[in-house]
Amino acid sequence: MAVVLILVLLVVGSVLFHMLSPWWWTPIASNWSYIDSTLVITFWITGIVFVAVVSFMAYCVFRFRHRPGNRAAYEPENRKLEWTLASVTAVGVAAMLAPGLVVWNQFVTVPDEAVPVEVVAQQWLWSFRLPGADGKLGRSDTRDVTPENPLGLNTNDSAGLDDVIIEGGELHLPVGKPVRVLLRSVDVLHDFYVPEFRAKMDMIPGMVTYFWLTPTRTGTFEILCAELCGVGHSQMRGTVVVDDEANYQTWLEQQQTFTQLLALGEPQPAN
Amino acid sequence: MVEIPSGDAGTVPSAEVEDVELYHPKSWWTKYVFSQDAKIIAVQYSVTAISIGLLALVLSWLMRLQLAFPGYFAFIDADRYYQFITMHGMIMVIYLLTALFLGGFGNYLIPLMVGARDMVFPYANMLSYWIYLLAVLILVASFFAPGGPTGAGWTLYPPQAVLSGTPGGRDWGILLMLSSLIVFIIGFTMGGLNYVVTVLQGRTRGMTLMRMPLTVWGIFTATVMALLAFPALFVACVMMLFDRLLGTSFFMPAIVEMGEQLQHGGGSPILFQHLFWFFGHPEVYIVALPAFGIVSDLISTHARKNIFGYRMMVWAIIIIGGLSFIVWAHHMYVSGMNPAFGFFFATTTLIIAIPTAIKVYNWVLTLWRGDIHLTLPMLFALAFIVTFVNGGLTGLFLGNVVVDVPLSDTMFVVAHFHMVMGVAPILVIFGAIYHWYPKVTGRMLNEALGQIHFWITFLGTYAIFFPMHYLGLLGVPRRYYELGETAFVPPSAHTLNVFITVTALVVGAAQIVFLFNLVWSLFRGREAGGNPWRATTLEWQTPQTPPAHGNWGKNLPVVYRWAYDYSVPGAAEDFIPQTEPASGVTREVVA
Numbered sequence: 104m105a106v107v108l109i110l111v112l113l114v115v116g117s118v119l120f121h122m123l124s125p126w127w128w129t130p131i132a133s134n135w136s137y138i139d140s141t142l143v144i145t146f147w148i149t150g151i152v153f154v155a156v157v158s159f160m161a162y163c164v165f166r167f168r169h170r171p172g173n174r175a176a177y178e179p180e181n182r183k184l185e186w187t188l189a190s191v192t193a194v195g196v197a198a199m200l201a202p203g204l205v206v207w208n209q210f211v212t213v214p215d216e217a218v219p220v221e222v223v224a225q226q227w228l229w230s231f232r233l234p235g236a237d238g239k240l241g242r243s244d245t246r247d248v249t250p251e252n253p254l255g256l257n258t259n260d261s262a263g264l265d266d267v268i269i270e271g272g273e274l275h276l277p278v279g280k281p282v283r284v285l286l287r288s289v290d291v292l293h294d295f296y297v298p299e300f301r302a303k304m305d306m307i308p309g310m311v312t313y314f315w316l317t318p319t320r321t322g323t324f325e326i327l328c329a330e331l332c333g334v335g336h337s338q339m340r341g342t343v344v345v346d347d348e349a350n351y352q353t354w355l356e357q358q359q360t361f362t363q364l365l366a367l368g369e370p371q372p373a374n
Numbered sequence: 375m376v377e378i379p380s381g382d383a384g385t386v387p388s389a390e391v392e393d394v395e396l397y398h399p400k401s402w403w404t405k406y407v408f409s410q411d412a413k414i415i416a417v418q419y420s421v422t423a424i425s426i427g428l429l430a431l432v433l434s435w436l437m438r439l440q441l442a443f444p445g446y447f448a449f450i451d452a453d454r455y456y457q458f459i460t461m462h463g464m465i466m467v468i469y470l471l472t473a474l475f476l477g478g479f480g481n482y483l484i485p486l487m488v489g490a491r492d493m494v495f496p497y498a499n500m501l502s503y504w505i506y507l508l509a510v511l512i513l514v515a516s517f518f519a520p521g522g523p524t525g526a527g528w529t530l531y532p533p534q535a536v537l538s539g540t541p542g543g544r545d546w547g548i549l550l551m552l553s554s555l556i557v558f559i560i561g562f563t564m565g566g567l568n569y570v571v572t573v574l575q576g577r578t579r580g581m582t583l584m585r586m587p588l589t590v591w592g593i594f595t596a597t598v599m600a601l602l603a604f605p606a607l608f609v610a611c612v613m614m615l616f617d618r619l620l621g622t623s624f625f626m627p628a629i630v631e632m633g634e635q636l637q638h639g640g641g642s643p644i645l646f647q648h649l650f651w652f653f654g655h656p657e658v659y660i661v662a663l664p665a666f667g668i669v670s671d672l673i674s675t676h677a678r679k680n681i682f683g684y685r686m687m688v689w690a691i692i693i694i695g696g697l698s699f700i701v702w703a704h705h706m707y708v709s710g711m712n713p714a715f716g717f718f719f720a721t722t723t724l725i726i727a728i729p730t731a732i733k734v735y736n737w738v739l740t741l742w743r744g745d746i747h748l749t750l751p752m753l754f755a756l757a758f759i760v761t762f763v764n765g766g767l768t769g770l771f772l773g774n775v776v777v778d779v780p781l782s783d784t785m786f787v788v789a790h791f792h793m794v795m796g797v798a799p800i801l802v803i804f805g806a807i808y809h810w811y812p813k814v815t816g817r818m819l820n821e822a823l824g825q826i827h828f829w830i831t832f833l834g835t836y837a838i839f840f841p842m843h844y845l846g847l848l849g850v851p852r853r854y855y856e857l858g859e860t861a862f863v864p865p866s867a868h869t870l871n872v873f874i875t876v877t878a879l880v881v882g883a884a885q886i887v888f889l890f891n892l893v894w895s896l897f898r899g900r901e902a903g904g905n906p907w908r909a910t911t912l913e914w915q916t917p918q919t920p921p922a923h924g925n926w927g928k929n930l931p932v933v934y935r936w937a938y939d940y941s942v943p944g945a946a947e948d949f950i951p952q953t954e955p956a957s958g959v960t961r962e963v964v965a
Contacts, residue, residue, distance in 0.1 A: 106753065125864065127407075128847055129848065129849055136857075137781075149767035156759075157760055160760075163742050163746070164748070167741060167744045168746050169678075173940050175941035175948070176743035176744075177941055178681065178743070180682065181682075188732065189728060192728050192731040204775070204776075205404045207716050207717065207775045207776040208717075211716065216669070218833075223759060226632065244628070248627050248630045248635070256832070290508035290533065290539070290629050290630055291534035291629075292533070292643060294708065294783060296397065298861070301779065305709045307627075307644060307710045309643070310627075311712035319527050322789065323861065331531070336853060336855070337858065
């Protein structure tokens with residue numbers, strides 16, 4: 104009974120692979136450990152179902168394989184059994200869906216104290232903008248993008264003048280403080296993806312999308328683009344550094360404001 | 375006691391419908407080329423679909439070579455890599471799976487299984503195939519066009535699909551892709567209307583809807599869905615063509631392309647995604663439902679047992695078909711759409727798991743207390759169940775909105791959809807070909823070659839896609855030309871990539887065995903006779919094998935019972951054809 108043996112080996116092999124696999128999620132660096140928990144719940148429920156269904160199937164193939172003189176039973180339906188199985192399935196589905204929706208509610212509810220941080224994508228570069236001393240980001244529009252004003256800030260909006268602009272460099276975030284990550288693109292779809300943060304979101308030209316997180320440990324993490332954005336997609340990398348408060352302030356002071364950036368771009372007086 | 379849908383038709387008068395309405399071909403050309411016979415059209419569809427599918431298979435080899443040995447093959451540059459993945463996906467989903475299930479199996483099986491002489495509109499049916507062929511040729515032409523085919527990914531998301539950073543975006547690639555899809559949809563609509571009307575109007579006497587084999591139910595429901603879903607893709611393609619050619623802004627907001635302001639403004643890239651997935655999600659079930667139906671009949675026939683819970687199976691097909699129209703945005707959880715959508719679409723998506731699970735239970739319960747013949751169709755059916763259960767369960771990760779957030783756009787997604795809508799339906803296609811080849815050609819496929827093909831394909835695909843989930847769990851993004859130096863990816867992940875590629879090459883090569891078998895058995899295969907599997911359904915009761923034009927000779931068959939009278943207690947044989955009048959045998963069961 105090669106088929107039965109192989110089906111059994113396949114079940115055992117899949118479970119062993121899952122337990123022994125060296126490929127598992129990265130150590131988390133944000134508050135979204137709840138997402139990991141829902142994943143674990145889902146692994147348990149789906150894993151049990153997989154083992155149960157395939158094992159039962161293997162048993163059936165073994166027990167009811169054709170032998171001379173065998174005849175199958177005649178049983179068109181069994182409503183009680185069918186409804187019981189459907190109900191049990193519904194319970195299992197609810198057990199995955201309910202915690203999932205609770206966590207999703209947290210995911211889409213941004214706390215009031217979250218500080219805005221803007222990420223701007225273009226083919227194939229990450230740029231960032233932090234609010235200046237006024238704590239507000241100035242208005243921006245793709246139409247205002249010029250070589251001197253790569254993020255398209257509105258020069259008439261005074262709230263934007265003290266914004267900190269980081270073009271193509273590293274983003275730093277302070278540990279333990281919730282941030283509202285505002286996402287913009289000036290050309291095509293991109294997706295701000297840091298595996299250790301668990302969260303990700305597409306960036307869409309013409310819209311501002313967002314998600315929020317609280318970095319929970321210091322370290323340097325890689326930013327990847329997770330939405331196909333052309334031939335440079337896989338090279339579109341960036342770096343986010345989670346700092347303690349002191350290092351964060353030191354870094355912040357070294358960055359350029361929008362006003363300073365505009366001054367650089369102005370024509371130098373002729374001498 | 376349970377009323378069972380069989381046997382009680384009593385006295386149905388014989389149907390002396392002569393085949394006067396059919397146009398009988400007068401020359402070789404009208405018989406084999408411009409044929410209006412659904413069976414010939416079915417073979418034309420199948421051969422075309424499998425041929426273009428082989429191209430997609432080779433493309434998958436090339437992309438896997440790049441993933442395992444980045445940079446080693448100089449001709450696979452980033453442009454080509456993205457062109458390969460795009461064409462692989464598009465061909466497999468639309469031009470192979472959709473065309474083969476509906477145009478191939480639909481054309482062959484619907485008239486035969488419902489007892490019709492042909493499709494209701496044979497001329498439109500013929501046009502359907504030739505328009506499909508034109509769509510395929512346009513698609514192939516893009517490989518030879520300046521700039522090559524589009525590399526926008528099979529989802530063709532704007533704006534990148536029509537911009538210069540994407541292969542074919544400013545060249546011919548995207549134009550030919552969109553044109554080909556538009557032509558495909560026109561051709562499909564002609565065929566699709568035929569399949570629906572034939573099932574509704576062309577059934578023979580006694581063939582009530584609830585006596586139809588599940589194969590017909592699956593193909594019928596999928597066709598209705600396709601007729602409702604493809605128009606969304608159609609308008610999306612037309613609008614994108616306008617954006618690209620006429621400078622309109624349906625999907626194009628203000629954009630700075632490589633430092634230059636474009637003249638677009640006010641359009642919505644997300645609108646395209648909604649249109650695409652309004653088509654795209656039903657499309658998954660357009661491929662899956664025919665597979666569900668066919669595999670039900672394979673299991674029932676080769677386990678010599680009625681399909682368990684037939685009525686529930688029919689309703690599950692219909693409910694899945696209906697629900698699949700309100701789950702589309704689960705492909706868009708991290709697209710930036712209104713996050714409140716997540717609650718609704720996660721709920722509908724997980725609800726669809728229930729009728730789907732019922733189908734799985736009923737397949738397995740059909741095996742229970744059966745008389746299981748481990749023929750090739752049965753082996754493929756078993757492999758389908760394993761693969762589909764695996765792929766279906768990982769859908770519960772991706773459908774549950776917050777669990778999807780870390781996994782979306784990673785290799786987990788690639789592994790999931792290949793399991794559930796790539797490998798699983800293809801295993802059914804193989805099972806179905808081994809099952810119906812004797813009817814189509816009059817000869818059996820070679821068993822030994824089939825065994826080799828089966829084991830390599832089943833275990834190989836599982837070995838390819840099962841471990842791939844774990845790359846996604848690790849965080850490896852999909853659609854990456856190369857991973858390069860990525861801190862969180864350990865060297866062992868590269869080793870796994872090499873393993874997957876080598877396995878993919880072997881599995882791909884095993885399909886040569888299958889193709890050889892198809893050709894060899896055509897001439898050397900064992901004579902099959904009319905009903906080699908001792909099956910109940912009408913297509914096995916034709917007066918000739920292969921069936922002649924018009925299928926039934928002078929009189930149409932009359933149906934007296936459902937399609938699943940296997941191992942009926944008291945009957946002499948372990949199957950009773952649907953054409954067998956009711957006898958004195960009582961068929962009652964205890965609920």
